[in-house]
Amino acid sequence: MTEYLLAVNGNLDEDAADTRTMEDYQPVFEAVAQFNQNLRAEGAWVFAGGLLPVETTTTVDNTGSAPVVTDGPFVESKEYLGGFWVIEAPDLDAALEWAKEGSQACGGRVEVRPFQGEADDAAQRAGTAATADIAG
Amino acid sequence: MSDAVAHAAIERIFREEYGRVVASLVRRFGDIDVAEEAAGEALLVALERWPVDGTPPNPGGWLTTTAARKGIDRIRREQQRDAKHQASLMLNSNFWGDDTPHEPTGVVDDDRLRLVFTCCHPALAPEARVALTLRLLGGLTVAEIAQAFLVPETTMAQRITRAKAKIKAANIPYRVPDEADLQERVAAVMAVIYLVFNEGYLSSSAEHSVREELTAEAIRLGRVLRSLLPDVPEVAGLLALMLLTESRRTSRFADGELVPLPDQDRGGWDRALIAEGHALVRECLAIGRAGHYQLLAAINAVHTDAPTLAATDWEQVAALYDQLYAVTPSPIVALNRAVAIAELDGPEVALAEVDRLPELQPGLTSYHAWHVTRAELLRRLGRSAEARAAYDAAIAATDNAAERAYLTRRRNQLAG
Numbered sequence: 395m396t397e398y399l400l401a402v403n404g405n406l407d408e409d410a411a412d413t414r415t416m417e418d419y420q421p422v423f424e425a426v427a428q429f430n431q432n433l434r435a436e437g438a439w440v441f442a443g444g445l446l447p448v449e450t451t452t453t454v455d456n457t458g459s460a461p462v463v464t465d466g467p468f469v470e471s472k473e474y475l476g477g478f479w480v481i482e483a484p485d486l487d488a489a490l491e492w493a494k495e496g497s498q499a500c501g502g503r504v505e506v507r508p509f510q511g512e513a514d515d516a517a518q519r520a521g522t523a524a525t526a527d528i529a530g
Numbered sequence: 531m532s533d534a535v536a537h538a539a540i541e542r543i544f545r546e547e548y549g550r551v552v553a554s555l556v557r558r559f560g561d562i563d564v565a566e567e568a569a570g571e572a573l574l575v576a577l578e579r580w581p582v583d584g585t586p587p588n589p590g591g592w593l594t595t596t597a598a599r600k601g602i603d604r605i606r607r608e609q610q611r612d613a614k615h616q617a618s619l620m621l622n623s624n625f626w627g628d629d630t631p632h633e634p635t636g637v638v639d640d641d642r643l644r645l646v647f648t649c650c651h652p653a654l655a656p657e658a659r660v661a662l663t664l665r666l667l668g669g670l671t672v673a674e675i676a677q678a679f680l681v682p683e684t685t686m687a688q689r690i691t692r693a694k695a696k697i698k699a700a701n702i703p704y705r706v707p708d709e710a711d712l713q714e715r716v717a718a719v720m721a722v723i724y725l726v727f728n729e730g731y732l733s734s735s736a737e738h739s740v741r742e743e744l745t746a747e748a749i750r751l752g753r754v755l756r757s758l759l760p761d762v763p764e765v766a767g768l769l770a771l772m773l774l775t776e777s778r779r780t781s782r783f784a785d786g787e788l789v790p791l792p793d794q795d796r797g798g799w800d801r802a803l804i805a806e807g808h809a810l811v812r813e814c815l816a817i818g819r820a821g822h823y824q825l826l827a828a829i830n831a832v833h834t835d836a837p838t839l840a841a842t843d844w845e846q847v848a849a850l851y852d853q854l855y856a857v858t859p860s861p862i863v864a865l866n867r868a869v870a871i872a873e874l875d876g877p878e879v880a881l882a883e884v885d886r887l888p889e890l891q892p893g894l895t896s897y898h899a900w901h902v903t904r905a906e907l908l909r910r911l912g913r914s915a916e917a918r919a920a921y922d923a924a925i926a927a928t929d930n931a932a933e934r935a936y937l938t939r940r941r942n943q944l945a946g
Binding site: 396484485486487490506507508 | 707
C-alpha cells in the first residue's frame with residue numbers, strides 16, 4: 395500500500411471570475427461529502443481537509459538567527475493549495491481512480507503525489523514480491 | 531570462432547531475449563533496477579561460459595534463471611546488511627532451484643505484456659514512454675536510443691532514470707489494466723509503437739542505421755502485442771499498417787531523394803510483407819469493428835494491391851478516407867482524401883477541397899504536405915506560377931533533406 399496526496403489547487407484568476415453563490419456550491423459540498431464517504435467505506439481514507447482562503451496564511455521562517463513571522467504565503471502565486479485528501483491505495487492506478495472521482499466531486503483539478511514510504515526500498519519489496527510469486 | 535565474433539553472437543541473443551528476461555525478473559522482484567542489473571550480470575556470466583561450454587539449448591531460459599539467481603544473491607546481501615528485513619524474505623526452496631524451462635508463450639509473455647503497460651503508463655511523459663519501451667522491451671542500449679532520437683546520451687539516460695524512479699515512487703503497477711481501462715491503455719501502447727515506427731521510417735536514410743532498426747523494433751513489438759492480444763482488431767490493424775508501409779521502404783528513396791508513391795518501382799516492394807499485411811487486413815474486415823489503424827492499413831492494402839498506379843481502386847481509397855475522417859476528423863486525413871478525389875473527380879474538384887481545409891485548421895498552412903498537395907494539383911491544372919509558389923512554400927516547411935531535394939527538382943521541372 396502507498397499513501398498518496400490528492401491536492402486540489404485553486405487559481406486566484408479563476409476565483410475572481412467565479413460568480414457562483416454559496417447556494418450554487420451546495421451540490422459540490424454534497425458531492426465531496428459523498429466522495430469522503432466512499433473513501434471511508436473502501437478503507438482508502440487517511441485524512442482530508444479544505445483550507446481557508448490563501449489570505450489567511452502566515453509564514454514562519456526560523457532558518458536564520460531569529461524567527462521571522464510574516465503575513466501571507468511564502469511564494470507569491472496565482473495557484474494555491476485549496477484542499478486535499480490523503481489516501482491509501484494499492485498502486486497508482488487505484489489512486490488515479492480515486493482522483494478521477496474526487497476531481498469530479500469537487501469540480502477542480504487534482505494532483506496525485508506519493509508520500510515517502512518508511513521502508514520503501516527495493517529489497518523489501520523484492521522479498522514480498524518473490525514470496526507472493528510462489529504463493530500465487 | 532574468434533572471441534569477438536562469439537561475443538557479438540551472445541550479445542545479439544541477449545538483446546533478443548532482453549524483454550522476456552527483464553519482464554520475468556520485474557514480476558519476480560517487483561523492481562526494474564534489480565531486474566536490469568541481474569540481467570546485466572547474467573550477460574557477463576554468459577560471455578564467460580558460453581564460449582567454453584557452448585550456447586545452451588534454451589538461451590533465454592538460461593539467462594532468466596541465471597539472472598534470477600543473481601537477483602536473489604543481491605537481495606540476500608542487502609538483507610543481511612539490514613536485519614530488519616530478514617523476516618520478510620521467505621523465499622521458497624522451489625524458487626531457489628527454479629529450473630523451469632523458458633517458455634515462449636503463457637506466463638512469460640504475460641510478463642512482457644504487463645511491463646509494456648507499465649512503460650506506456652499515462653502517468654509517464656510520452657517521450658519517456660517511448661524510451662522505456664525501447665530500453666526494457668526492445669533491449670536497445672541507452673546510447674542507441676539517444677542516437678535514434680538525436681538527443682545527447684546523458685539526456686536520454688536522465689529521461690529513463692527519472693521515469694524508472696517515478697514508477698517506483700508512485701507505485702505504478704506491473705499489471706494488465708482492468709477491462710474498463712484496457713481499450714484506452716492499449717491505445718497508449720499502440721501510439722508508442724507507431725511513434726517508434728514513424729521515427730524510424732520517416733527519417734530513415736543511409737547514414738542512420740539505428741533509425742532503420744527502429745522500424746524493425748516497432749514491428750517486432752507490434753507482433754508481440756498482436757500475439758498477446760489476438761482479439762483486439764486495432765492491434766492487428768497496427769501491425770498490418772506497419773508491415774504494408776515497411777514493404778515499400780526500399781523503393782522510397784533513390785540517390786538520396788524521396789520517391790513518392792506514384793513514381794515508386796512496384797517491383798521493389800516486399801511481397802512477403804504485403805501478403806502478411808493483406809491477410810491481417812482481411813482478418814480485420816471479417817471482424818468488422820473498424821478503427822484508426824485498421825483503416826490506414828486498409829488504405830495501404832488497396833495501394834499495395836494495385837500492380838500499377840493506374841490500376842489503383844481510387845473509389846475504394848476515397849471511401850476508406852471518408853470512414854477514417856469519421857473516426858479521426860483531422861485535416862491531414864481530409865488532405866489525403868483530397869488526393870484520392872483528384873484521381874476520381876479530377877484536380878479541379880480536389881484543389882477546391884484542399885483550399886477549403888485551412889478553414890478547419892489554420893495550422894495546416896505551415897504543414898508541408900498541404901503545400902505539396904496544392905503544388906501537385908496546380909501543376910496538373912497547368913497553373914505553373916501558382917504551382918511554383920506552392921513548391922517554394924513546401925520546401926520552406928520541411929527539414930528533411932531527401933524531401934527538399936525531390937521538391938526542388940519538381941519545382942524546377944515546371945514549364946514557363
